[in-house]
Amino acid sequence: MVEFFEHVAFETATEIEQLSRLAYELRENHNAILKHHGAENETALLQQIQTGEVAEHPAYEHYLAARILADTRETVRTTLAERLKEANRNEPTS
Template identity: 55%
Template sequence: MDPVYSALPPDDAAHVQRLSRLMYESRENCRDVLNALGAGSADELLARIAHAELPEHPAYEHYLAARILADTHEIARSEVARILKEANAQ
């Protein structure tokens, strides 16, 4: 097992491992969505839609997907940080 997980109870270690996978997949899928439209971020994508550089449909749906994926990544990252902080405080 990875040394990061050795200080955690087995259930927490498994949870962190799943969250880590979710972080990776959400980050990579967000990157794929943005790259498909030539945008570096969800905010850039939204600006390009607002300036009519990209058609509203389906670009806005891609924007929403990128935001959901980015939010999912951030929530998972925060949860991992919380679990590791609690483990280190013990």
């Protein structure tokens, strides 16, 4: 089996690695914020705020942070998918 990165330019491989790490860090920080409030997702945290289950501050700031992290992670994942497609197109056929 041929190694995936064997025919990928160093710069592209480095970018893929950095994007992968960033996506991981964004996910972990997102999960940590939600875990702090025992929420499964941003919608659940917002509902907790609206029902008074958790104090509005700093929970609303945490909600906003979780939303930003999730949105940023989705952007990073889209970019990563594009780079992986490019790398696959540039891979020589056997």
